[in-house]
Each structure stands twice: as C-alpha cells, then as structure tokens.
Amino acid sequence: MTDVKKMPPEYYELLEQIQAIDFVLVELNLYLDTHPQDYDAILQFNNFTYESKQLKKLFEKQFGPLMHFGRSYSNYPWNWDDQPWPWQV
Amino acid sequence: MWYYEKKLQYPVKVRECNPRLAKYLIEQYGGADGELSAALRYLNQRYTIPGKVIGLLNDIGTEEFAHLEMIATMIYKLTKDATPEMLEAAGLAPHYVNHDSALFYHNSAGNPWTAEYIQAKGDPIADIYEDIAAEEKARATYQWIINMSDDPELNDSLKFLREREIVHSQRFREAAEILKEDRDKKIFF
Amino acid sequence: MQPTYTKYYYPYVSPFDPCKPILKKSYPTPPQLYMGFQPPNLPQFNPKEALYHGTLWPSLYDEYNKKDYRGDEHD
Numbered sequence: 001m002t003d004v005k006k007m008p009p010e011y012y013e014l015l016e017q018i019q020a021i022d023f024v025l026v027e028l029n030l031y032l033d034t035h036p037q038d039y040d041a042i043l044q045f046n047n048f049t050y051e052s053k054q055l056k057k058l059f060e061k062q063f064g065p066l067m068h069f070g071r072s073y074s075n076y077p078w079n080w081d082d083q084p085w086p087w088q089v
Numbered sequence: 090m091w092y093y094e095k096k097l098q099y100p101v102k103v104r105e106c107n108p109r110l111a112k113y114l115i116e117q118y119g120g121a122d123g124e125l126s127a128a129l130r131y132l133n134q135r136y137t138i139p140g141k142v143i144g145l146l147n148d149i150g151t152e153e154f155a156h157l158e159m160i161a162t163m164i165y166k167l168t169k170d171a172t173p174e175m176l177e178a179a180g181l182a183p184h185y186v187n188h189d190s191a192l193f194y195h196n197s198a199g200n201p202w203t204a205e206y207i208q209a210k211g212d213p214i215a216d217i218y219e220d221i222a223a224e225e226k227a228r229a230t231y232q233w234i235i236n237m238s239d240d241p242e243l244n245d246s247l248k249f250l251r252e253r254e255i256v257h258s259q260r261f262r263e264a265a266e267i268l269k270e271d272r273d274k275k276i277f278f
Numbered sequence: 279m280q281p282t283y284t285k286y287y288y289p290y291v292s293p294f295d296p297c298k299p300i301l302k303k304s305y306p307t308p309p310q311l312y313m314g315f316q317p318p319n320l321p322q323f324n325p326k327e328a329l330y331h332g333t334l335w336p337s338l339y340d341e342y343n344k345k346d347y348r349g350d351e352h353d
Binding site for chain 1: 095144
C-alpha cells in the first residue's frame with residue numbers, strides 16, 4: 001500500500017521555526033567553543049535552549065517524537081519510527 | 090554517544106527529478122572534500138588534540154553529519170523514481186548496475202570513499218591547518234556545483250552549506266590562535 | 279577598512295588559445311580570511327534570517343551567486 005501521508009502546512013512551519021532556533025544554537029555553540037568567557041553569548045545560548053525545548057514540546061505533541069533513546073516521550077502505539085523521515089518530507 | 094533528531098538542519102527542497110545533478114552532488118557525499126570525510130576527520134582527530142580545542146572538533150564533526158544527511162536528501166530526491174533510462178542519460182548507468190538508486194560513498198567519478206582522503210598527524214598545528222584547508226576545499230566544491238546547477242531551490246541549500254564552510258574555517262582559524270597562546274585561558278578545565 | 283570579498287586577475291591570453299578567452303577572472307576571498315579572532319557582540323541576524331544566511335553574523339556572511347558558465351566576471 002502506498003504510504004501517502006501529506007504533512008499539513010503547520011508541520012513545515014513549526015519545523016522551520018525549530019530549525020531557525022536550533023541553528024542559532026549551533027552557531028552560538030561553535031562560537032563559545034572558542035570564546036568560553038563571553039558571558040552575554042552564554043546567556044543568549046541558555047535563553048535559546050529554553051525556547052528550543054518549548055517549541056519541541058509543542059511540535060512533538062502534534063507530530064510525534066523528534067528524538068529516540070529516551071530523549072522524547074512516545075504515544076501508544078510506538079510512534080518513533082512513523083514515516084515520514086526527514087529526507088522523505 | 091550520539092542521538093538522532095528527526096529533522097534536517099536546513100530545509101532541503103528540490104525542484105525537479107534531475108539525476109545529472111545527483112551525479113555531481115555525490116562528490117560531497119563520498120568525495121575527498123565531502124561531508125563524510127569532514128565528519129570522520131574531525132571526530133577522529135579530537136582524541137589527540139589539546140583540550141582547549143577538543144570541543145570544537147567534536148561539535149563541528151557532529152554538524153558535518155547533519156550536512157551529510159542534507160546531501161543524501163538532495164541525492165535521494167533528485168533520483169527518486171528516476172527510470173534506468175533517465176539514469177543512463179545522466180551518466181549514472183555504472184552506478185545503476187551496481188547500486189540501483191541506492192546511495193553509496195563514492196565521488197562523482199565513481200571512486201569509492203577511502204581513509205586516504207583524511208589525515209590525523211597527531212601534531213595539533215598540522216591537524217588544525219589540515220582542517221582549515223579541508224573547509225576551504227569543500228567551499229570551493231560547493232561553488233563549482235552551484236555553477237553547474239540550474240535548480241534555484243537546490244542552490245539555496247547548497248549556499249547554506251557553502252556558508253557553513255566559511256564559519257567552520259573561521260572557528261578553526263581561531264583554534265589555531267588558541268593553540269599558539271602562551272598560557273591556557275583562565276577558567277578553562 | 280572594509281575588505282573586498284572578490285579578487286580579480288587577468289590571465290595571459292595567447293592568440294593560439296582555442297577557447298574564447300576569459301579576460302578577467304575572479305576568485306572569492308571570503309570574510310573568514312580577514313576577521314581574525316571574532317570580536318564579541320557583533321551584530322546578529324534574527325533566527326530565521328540567520329538560518330537562511332547560513333550564519334548568525336552578517337559580518338561572516340559571504341553571498342555567492344552562480345556565475346555564467348564561463349566563470350568570468352562581467353564588468
């Protein structure tokens with residue numbers, strides 16, 4: 001049977017928001033690896049970390065777990081391995 | 090250990106079925122200056138580099154796997170449902186007879202990935218300078234692929250990856266400065 | 279002084295070059311070559327702009343556009 005599960009626009013919108021916030025975190029993280037004393041950047045990093053967690057809670061409620069191995073909660077039945085995978089959407 | 094997160098680092102959109110572009114992109118999948126080489130190079134060098142720059146190698150190496158997944162997504166989408174005739178017209182018949190549409194770690198010319206592409210000299214300066222060079226070579230490869238591609242949406246993702254090489258090069262250049270410093274910076278360790 | 283992120287040179291042209299010569303060639307010299315150790319508190323993009331530029335900091339951003347197929351610069 002063909003698996004045609006069209007993801008709603010909200011999926012792409014929320015995902016994009018998460019990608020944006022997480023991208024800032026990657027940038028700040030690499031910056032802090034070479035600037036460990038930059039207090040303002042650390043504050044900003046921690047604030048964005050909080051925002052990322054909030055957004056992911058919201059996303060996972062609607063679209064299932066983002067992470068495996070106990071980093072996200074599962075619904076019943078097990079929905080971690082539900083399609084689509086990131087390269088499929 | 091590592092955790093997988095079910096999302097791409099950057100949205101990847103591909104306008105059309107285009108196996109010819111996939112043939113070029115595979116250079117950044119299993120080629121000398123590709124994302125696999127980058128990830129494995131940095132994550133392997135991190136064991137024998139001074140503590141001040143281990144974190145940077147660890148984190149850039151990890152980000153490279155996210156880039157590898159983006160490249161894989163592009164190749165997957167560009168070739169998904171392409172017929173053998175379309176693959177042949179794109180010069181991918183040798184790939185097809187060995188792999189069908191499966192991805193494989195080889196470069197654009199079909200040479201399989203080899204550890205000879207990367208180095209771990211154990212000398213911190215030699216290793217960090219190799220890493221700076223690797224980022225500049227990957228940046229150049231993205232330029233030449235963008236020049237060959239007429240898919241604006243794909244080019245958008247490729248420009249993101251090119252810019253990441255610039256930022257990584259910047260951080261490695263800072264790592265070289267840190268390695269040159271006389272004393273450890275305060276608060277470290 | 280603000281550095282330029284593209285440089286140009288004029289390759290030797292022989293009357294016996296079979297391809298139409300590129301008179302002026304360009305190559306990129308992006309911001310990481312000039313920044314040195316990144317200073318703190320540089321201006322930032324907002325998160326979505328950052329994502330779509332591939333960096334959080336405008337001063338590390340280097341625009342790259344597809345050249346024409348010959349790879350030279352129009353002037």
